[in-house]
Amino acid sequence: MSTAQILADHTTARVGGPAAEWTVARSEAEAVDVLQTHPLPEESVRATGQDTLLVLGGGSNLLVSDRGFSGAVLQLAFSGISAEPIGDDAVDLQVAAGHDWDSVVAWTVERGLCGLETLSGIPGAAGAVPVQNVGAYGSDVSETIVQVRAWDRAVGDAVVLTNDDLKFGYRDSMLKRSTISGSPRYVVLSVTFRLTHQPGPALSAPVRYAELARALGLDPTAEDSARRAPLDQVRRTVLDLRAKKGMVLNAEDHDTWSTGSFFTNPIIAQAQLATLPERTPRFSAGTSRDGQALVKLSAAWLIDQAGCGKGFGLPDGPELGRGAAGAGLVGGRAALSTKHTLAVTNRGEASTEDLLTVARAARDRVRDTFGITLHPEPVLIGCEL
């Protein structure tokens, strides 16, 4: 155990105060030692954000208050991949929670395994991907996860949770729903993915996302068999597209000092579309439990159309965010990315509160303009939007 670590040094937005205790677990056994001393607190304690434990992967979906965290941070830093063939055309890959996620994707692409290629370039650790059902470019991890092994803090033992048990949804899972104010019941120790391979050239799964299909020279409306491309080409193309949007970490580029998308895309009843401009982009999102048709909106579009375009919050950004003295909201220390309206970014000297101030301004403008309330995607610890 070590002390005096600062969350800002371990999060991709580079904000967050000190933690009282800090353990870097280099093996599952070390993690379990710490977990055994931090059983799940009472629900009333968890609801007030007073858990004694904060589980940390790559810190890419986390905003911790400037005051820091008064309990123990458990940083999962154990890695490892093992593969087991399943029949002639599939492989089960068991990945340790601390393994860098993009290295997992690269590993599978190099070996001609299909299923994770569109999830290239997403920061963080493998143990976190089931938590919010990480997804990009038309696929998410719920499609390949077979099961996770997790530490259940309520019973003080390891459990196996199958894909069914995980009850995945859009950027959501049972793991996330059983986390209260950042206090998790389950801590993922390893994740098992089922990936496929075919004889002959290693091709991707059919590309569903129109922007990616076009970038690969594929017809997005063609049948499945005509929408496959070499795995390594899909990976490179995704990395290129993401880099242009500031969605691949780059220490030189402040547009990437963020938590990625700050807001989830809102899902509303189709009937509610009548209150929005006709040109509002919408995507079918199935039906609600009571049978209403649902549509997903683009949070990035809503933010942009509400007057908070790229660079909102910078002195030379959109007018609404230039602040009274023209120095930018919060002195320009935090702003929407100049490449993508969905990322709230640290321009170098920002605090957590600075990032939240910009995020609040964007959320409020969207609510005032469209009557839609945006919800944050990152986990907020000790702070609120």
Ligand SMILES: Cc1cc2nc3c(=O)[nH]c(=O)nc-3n(C[C@H](O)[C@H](O)[C@H](O)COP(=O)(O)OP(=O)(O)OC[C@H]3O[C@@H](n4cnc5c(N)ncnc54)[C@H](O)[C@@H]3O)c2cc1C
């Ligand atoms: C530039 C950028 C681009 C991004 N692009 C995408 C994208 O395309 N799609 C997408 O879905 N996300 C994206 N993200 C968000 C983020 O990378 C993912 O959510 C990622 O899976 C978070 O992993 P992490 O290890 O950094 O989690 P952390 O930030 O360390 O933790 C996030 C939450 O998960 C909990 N947690 C972490 N590990 C575990 C575990 N083993 N068991 C239980 N709980 C755990 C933490 O306690 C915390 O509540 C992006 C982020 C950035 C900065």
